[in-house]
Amino acid sequence: MEAKFQIFLILLAVLAGTALLARRINAVPAILLLLAGIALAFVPGMPSIELPPELVLLVVLPPLIYSAGVAMSWREFKFNLRVIILLSVGCVIFTAFAVAAATHYLIGLPWGVGFLLGAIVAPPDVVAPLAIARKLGLPRRILVVLEGEGLANDATALTLYRFAVVAISTGLFSLPQATGTFAAIVVGEILFGAAVGWLSLRVRHRARDPQVEITLSLITPYVAYWIPEHFGGSGVIATVACGLYISWNGPLWISSATRLQGIFVWDLVIYLIEGLLFLLTGFQMRSLLEKSKAFPLHDILFAVGLVVVIVVVARFAWVYPATYLPRTFNKRLRERDPYPSWRTVFVIAFTGVRGAVSLAAALALPYTLSNGEAFPYRDLILFVTFGVILITLVGTGLGLPPLVRWLGVAQAGHDEHIAEHEAEIEARREALAAALKSLDAITDDRELSDEVVKLLRARHEIRANQLPDTLDPDKHDVSAAGTALTRELIAAERKFIHVLLRDGKITDETRRRIERDLDLEEASLSNREYRRIPL
CATH class of the missing domain: 1.10.287 (Helix Hairpins)
Structure with a gap:
């Protein structure tokens, strides 16, 4: 126990040091943490640390998805829902089939194993792409689409993953039954997640104690995730629905004291979870190298390179038609949401980083089939998955900044940022005017002393004077x-x-x-x- 705690302290120290280094050299922390984990794994005397899949799928994933859902704007999510569904459902299924076909015909993997590998590497991560994209000041809509996709695509991928594992283990698969099951999971989890969000807000409101409310907020994502997952669902959609419900309705039910303290607590929790997750993902390189000795090195490298190319090409092959074809044939859609710039679409297609959920799904593969035989190609799937994560994360992290500068997409985000700040200034000014009008009404209805009224008006004047008149640099x-x-x-x-x-x-x-x-x-x-x- 003492040795494990010492390793935990070492990981925390590496996390803090890597974060400081990333800030100093203006790099993406996720990339440095992954590389630091790989380097730390090969330090002499460092014990091998296996990343338990249940730790990621049942302990780490719920708060990450929930916090992202709470941070997401429901209005923007709803406006981009069509795009998000096309990416989180359509693109994931298309990529899984593309990987299955490529690995079957070029490597010789059975169709079931190829489809399983495709389901594992198909969903982009929700954490790393946003960390990269936000540093570049990209337009808000790109961030919303990437975040919405990252929130929902794990549900599609994990459902496909379970179907594939069952098909490989039993040899049975029914497309109509799988489609019906998936639809039932989506509808049921949306309703359940909204119900958990509704109940959580009301219980927390009745508690009227910041410590109790924050504790309940930490429990909420696990309630939303674990129960559907226990009954055969993914848990992801329910957690997303719960987070979005609280995002939209929470401001009216959560007290200011709880909000101030809760932001700090949740920021720290997510910071530690994300950092340790990337570190532990890098740690898996050591054990994967030991397992890879059963395969020729050139076969492994060819498989990794092939799958990386397929997932990248498949994303481009899906994103562009899915963006432009519906607008071409639907006039109402074209009027409501005009053609986006090809540069914007290119950035979304390029930003397809795979993350820890893919690795956890690969690690969660059973060692044996129902008949007692070894699960086919398990170690190869593990190594290919890690290779895809490493290459897409490092490739996107290093390639996206110059790509954004070359395409000029950041200028649109810059202009949008200015407009957003100007709208914020105007909103603050109008809110102060509304409060002052309310003060006049209260003064007319109640007998207030001149000193109280003068004090309240002075407060509003001070706050109004603190607002800048313009964003002019001088x-x-x-x-x-x-x-x-x-x-x-x-x-x-x-x-x-x-x-x-x-x-x-x-x-x-x-x-x-x-x-x-x-x-x-x-x-x-x-x-x-x-x-x-x-x-």
Whole structure:
């Protein structure tokens, strides 16, 4: 137990150090973490660490999907639902069939094994592509489509995976039955996930205690995921539906104290889960190399290269027709959602990183069939899956930034970012005006002293004056200078409060209350801070 805890501490230290290095060299943390895991696995004396598939599928995946669902805008998800379904269902099935055909005819894998491998490597990851895309300032719609696809495609892939495993183990498969089962899973999990979200919000609202509410929020994704998964579903769709329901309805049911503390807790949980997941994924290289000795090296390399080419080409072959053909034959769709730029479509097609869910599915393959024979090509599937993850992650992480610059897609995101900030300023200004109008109505209905009314109006004036009139760089520099000075003044207050505590003039409890107010003010500065946008 002590040795395992020491390894856990080493992983945390490597996670923190790699994150700092990634920030220093402006690299994608996921790539460095994966490479660090590979390097750490071959350190002399380091024990081999197997990544339990149930750890990923039952423990790690639910909070990742749930948090992404809560962060997702339901309005934007609904607007892009057609595109998301085409990618998360259509593209996954198309890629699985493409991999099955290629590996059957060029490598000689049986159709069932090829389709199983296709189902494993077909779904792009939800974590790594977004981490890469957000650093590049891509347009919002690209991020929404990639995130929506990453949320939903695991359900399709895991369902296909289970059908393939059953078909290989028993030799039985029925397409109509599989299609009906998949439709029932989708409908049932959407309803169940929404019900869990509805119940979770009401239970948390009644608790009226931030610690209890945050604890319940950590339980929620497992309730949404485990129950459908136990009864033969995927659990993914239910968790996505639960997260989207809470995203849309949560602001009216979750208290401010819970929200402030919950954001910190969830950010830390997701940061640790994602980082350790990529590290442990890299760790699997050592055991995979040991298992690969049963196959000729050139066969393994050929299989990895072939599958990588197929998943990349299949994504392009699906994305472009799926984008343009429906608009060509549907005038109403074309009017509601005009043809996107080929550059935007190219970025979406290029960003197809495979992740830990694929590796977990490969690791979860049984060792033997129902008749006691060894599961066919299990080790080859494992090695090919890891190779696809490594190549797509590193290739996309290194190739996407120059590609985005070459295509000029980031300029659209830049313009969209400016428009979003201007809309935010206007929304804040209108909200303050609405609150001031409400104050006038309250003043007319109630007998309030002049001092109270004057104090409330002064609060609104201060908040209104903090809003920039424009995003013009020169005026923004003035605002930034004021923010920097305010931070210095807060720091001066902190030092003085510490002196008072040291001299025994105030208690620790008093110091904590004052510090909390200063922390909230500083956090408010960070939230209001408008970074200079190069024009």
